[in-house]
Amino acid sequence: MPEKEHSKVIELNEDLIANNDKLAEQNKNNLRELKVKSVDFVGAIGAGKTAIIENIVKEISKEYKVLVINGDAATRVDADRIEKHGVKAIQINTGRECALNSYHISQVIKNHDLKGVDLLFIENVGNLICPSDFILGADKRVVVVSITEGPWVIRKHPMLFKSSDVAVINKIDLKDVMDVDIEEMINDGKKINPNLKIITTSALTGENIPQLITEIMK
Ligand SMILES: Nc1nc2c(ncn2[C@@H]2O[C@H](COP(=O)(O)OP(=O)(O)OP(=O)(O)O)[C@@H](O)[C@H]2O)c(=O)[nH]1
Ligand SMILES: [Mg+2]
Numbered sequence: 001m002p003e004k005e006h007s008k009v010i011e012l013n014e015d016l017i018a019n020n021d022k023l024a025e026q027n028k029n030n031l032r033e034l035k036v037k038s039v040d041f042v043g044a045i046g047a048g049k050t051a052i053i054e055n056i057v058k059e060i061s062k063e064y065k066v067l068v069i070n071g072d073a074a075t076r077v078d079a080d081r082i083e084k085h086g087v088k089a090i091q092i093n094t095g096r097e098c099a100l101n102s103y104h105i106s107q108v109i110k111n112h113d114l115k116g117v118d119l120l121f122i123e124n125v126g127n128l129i130c131p132s133d134f135i136l137g138a139d140k141r142v143v144v145v146s147i148t149e150g151p152w153v154i155r156k157h158p159m160l161f162k163s164s165d166v167a168v169i170n171k172i173d174l175k176d177v178m179d180v181d182i183e184e185m186i187n188d189g190k191k192i193n194p195n196l197k198i199i200t201t202s203a204l205t206g207e208n209i210p211q212l213i214t215e216i217m218k
Contacts, residue, residue, distance in 0.1 A: 020134050023102035027137030030109050031120065036067075038120040039216055040136050042160055043144030044153065045126030048170040050078045051203035052144060053121050056213055057087045064118040069108055071100040071125040078123060099130035102137055132159035140216065146171035147180045154188040161192040166199065166215050173202040 031038050041049045050070070057066050068089040070078040079091035090112065092104050100122065114120070122138060124131045128145070135141075143164040145153045148171055154161055161167060167189045169182060182200060189198045197215055201208045 017133055020102050023106055024135045024137035027102055027105045027109060028139070030106075031114075031137065031139075034109075034114050034117070036114055036117050036120050038122065038136075038138040039140045039142055040122045040124060040131075040138035041142050041144060042124040042128075042131040042164070043126065043168075044128050044146070044149050047126070047144045047146045047149065048168075048201075048203045049123050049126070049144045050081055052168060052170065052201065052209070052212070053123055054081060054085060055203050055206060055209045056121070056216070057082065057085050059209065059213055060119070060217075061085060061087050065116050066119045066121060067112075067114065067117045069100075069105070069120065069122045071104070071123055073125060094125050097130075098125060098127045099134045100124050100136060101134040105136045105138075128153070128157040128160055132163055135163070140165045142166040142168060142212075142216065144168045144170055145185075147174060147178045147182060147185070151180045151185060152188075154185050154192065158192045161189055161196060164193070164196060166197045166212070168212060169198065169200045170203055172200045172207060173204050 041053060043049050053068060066087050068082045068087060070089055070091050071094055072078055073095060074093055076091045079089035082089035090108055092100060122136060141164040143160045169185055186198050189196050199208055199212050201212055
């Protein structure tokens with residue numbers, strides 16, 4: 001690509017990210033005004049984001065009013081899984097876009113009645129790269145990976161781990177069949193972000209889900 005065109009592409013990308021950041025700040029302020037606590041779940045395809053959110057809502061939805069936004073390229077599968085637990089879910093299909101952005105969240109704030117909602121859980125599109133450029137304005141970001149993605153999944157994707165508050169290493173029920181050193185994965189996360197709270201879970205057995213809930217509710 002000629003140098004001039006190349007720098008135009010970089011400018012365009014920088015504008016896109018700056019505009020996204022501005023709108024994310026507005027989302028954060030609007031949600032705080034509405035007294036809605038918000039958590040953005042990011043992570044690899046199939047790592048267990050929906051399964052973890054299902055476990056959490058099963059535990060807390062009697063006490064708290066929860067709304068879930070499910071980002072997905074094409075289907076309503078995840079929103080339907082959440083709604084089975086009696087919790088309202090809004091599916092956003094992003095098509096060729098590989099992450100939710102702050103505009104999607106601003107539209108939910110604008111078009112839905114969030115009065116009385118205590119917690120907003122946002123499941124981002126399965127992807128360990130794109131969401132690092134697009135913050136949404138949530139209070140917390142939780143990154144979910146699983147041991148079936150290989151022992152190097154954390155060190156290969158440092159950006160998301162740098163910008164997250166909590167990391168979940170899921171599917172630990174499979175540790176006997178996977179040749180993965182979970183302690184090493186935890187060390188990778190700590191090296192990338194010493195402030196990261198790391199929790200190993202199984203969404204299948206429910207192991208350590210209470211610890212995750214405590215962390216999210218802080
Ligand atoms: N054994 C085991 N399977 C799990 C666990 N968590 C999720 N799964 C399974 O892994 C598959 C993917 O889980 P999902 O919850 O759909 O993962 P996701 O991250 O939401 O996936 P996308 O939305 O497609 O990115 C499903 O078949 C789940 O039942 C776990 O802790 N242990
Ligand atoms: Mg999902």
